[in-house]
Amino acid sequence: MDVVLSFFLFGVGVVMLAGSGSIFTQQYGWPPLVGSIFMTVLVIATLCLKVKGIIRLISIIMPVLLLLILAITTYSIFNSSASSDTLNKVAQEIPTISSNWPISNWFFGAVLYASFNIAVGFPMLAVIGGMTRSEKTAASGGAMGGLGLGLLVFLLNIGLFANIDKLIGVEMPTLGLASNISPVLAIIMSVTLICMIYSTAVGMFFCL
Incomplete structure (x- = not known):
């Protein structure tokens, strides 16, 4: 089990570093x-901090990211001009990684995504939970975090679908949504996404 978790943690960390390169390319x-080298150096420097410093960093970045994504997706949903038939047709034409799998449906994908989040988040959650004196506080915090993540993913998917005709070929769709609204908002969103990737990569490599 430790080997499997370490494999996924390392894999997610590497993906985060690669994703940072895409953001720097798309926006700047x-x-x-x-961009990837810059993020790698930043992550290594951060890992030299104490555990409390890393947790404090993550706790500051995530609420800002949540508010930004909620605002952008809500705006994008209510300002989408394409019809549902057009969006559905475009979505069906986009190839997906699971299109040729024996089992390919939304429920199976949701279970895999939830399982993946639990697997990669468990080590960091164990550290945070161990620093919390109250079990009730830890449980309620975990429940609120899970519900928040679920709501965020739900709204984000609706926002992306409502604008899927404008996001074909875009490596960072959320940043693409922000760019469609305002160049200034795109810069703010890019910085927030970089911070999110940064905090995620720090969490993954720290747990290793």
Whole structure:
């Protein structure tokens, strides 16, 4: 089990570093390698901090990210001009990784996604939970976090679907939504996403 968790933690951390390169490329025109190296150096420097410093960093970044994504997705949903038939047709034409799988449906994908989040989040949650004196506080915090994540994913998927005709070929769709609203908002969103990727990568590598 430890080997499997370590594999997934390392994999997610590497994906986060690669994703940071995509953000720098899409928003600022940097080469992907430069953005990834920048994030790698930043993560290594942060891992030299104490546990409380890392947890405090994550607790500051995540609420800002949640509010931004909620605002952007809500705006995108209510300002989508394409019809549902058009959006559905575009969505069906986009190839997916699971299109040729023997089992490919939304429920199976939801179970896999939830399982993946539990697997990669468990080590960091164990550290945070161990620092919490009250079991009731830890339980309620975990429940609220899970509900918040579920709501965020739900709204984000609706927002992306409502604008899927404008996001074909975009590596970072959420950043694409922000760019469609305002260039200034796109910059703010890119910084927030970079911070989110940064905090996630720090959490993954710290748990290793």
